[in-house]
Amino acid sequence: MIKLFLGNRAGVLLLIPLLIAIYYFLNRQTQYYVYDAYSNLGLWGNSVYISEELNAYLSVILVGINALFINWIYNKNEFLERNSYISSLLYVTLMSFYHSFYSLDGIIISHTALIAMLHQFFQLRQNEDGRRYVFNGAIFAGIAASFHPPFIFLFPLYLVMIYVARPLVFRETVLAIVGFGIPLLYGLLYLQYAEHEINLRILEQTNNYYKKQNDFLITSVLFTLLFVLGLISLQIKIKKSSSRLKKLIQMLWVMVFFGIIFGFYDFFKFGQVERFSFLVIPLSFYLSYSFGNKSYHFISLGLFYATFIYSLINFFF
Secondary structure (H helix, E strand, C coil), X not given: CHHHHHCXXXXXXXXXXXHHHHHHHHHHHHCCXXXXXXXXXXXXXXXXXXXXXXXXXXXXXXXXXXXXXXXXXXXXXXXXXCCCCHHHHHHHHHHCCCHHHCCCCHHHHHHHHHHHHHHHHCCCXXXXXXXXXXXXXXXXXXXXXXXXXXXXXHHHHHHHHHHHHCCCCHHHHHHHHHHHHHHHHHHHHHHHHHCCCCCCCCCCCCCCHHHHHHHXXXXXXXXXXXHHHHHHHHHHHHHHCCHHHHHHHHHHHHHHHHHHHHHHHHHHHHCXXXXXXXXXXXXXXXXXXXXXXXXXXXXXXXXXXXXXXXXXXXXXX
């Protein structure tokens, strides 16, 4: 399967909806991840009622869109010398361990907005006018923050991502502030109009949650090993790559940083691991390099297949 996604045939992407459907069906049969009758959408409502069927369909559709969007960005920006479709497979496999895969909430919507933000920031060039991309990227960052309010505090990190690609330009900084604030302004107005409160707890139910924490621990070990192998291959590639690719990699490191911050906050504050899912976005790029080093290729394959098989059978434990 890995060989198919590492190849240059776009038709392999047709397997992504099939894989998502398999995860959906397994969860439907086992009820391992419980469907929430009310979704936490941040400023847009902490208990928005969505029917069970629609809730599930919307979440898996967004997962599919996110996976394909990441893969398009990956190939468009030439993270590898030729097209590859492994990043979409990595995103779906990693996300299958999180509740947001199976039930719509502000987390999965924020994923979509952050991926769109990455696309905009990746268009920035050192010596070209970047106002359009800065403003558009900041708007998407603001949308992500409106659906997941803790992102408001990460605005300085969004600026760091911009400054990685371009020198400090005052007008672009102002545009970033304005763009980031527009979705939040509308969200706050709706918050006041609807008279609801912001709830930072992602999940109210705790069904099987200790088991899911164990799932997270097991997969974290496996994917950390994959991540280390990917970094080894990445270091070799960076020595021969363009300065632009190096800047894109640095932007992704910023996303790794705030994914770790929110993941540990969620764990220590609420005993949950859902916010670690934000790490899935940059890891979908980084882990792809773990399969490119011939010295560690079989180790990488073994680690991935162990995680993939576990993602399928853990529904029945």
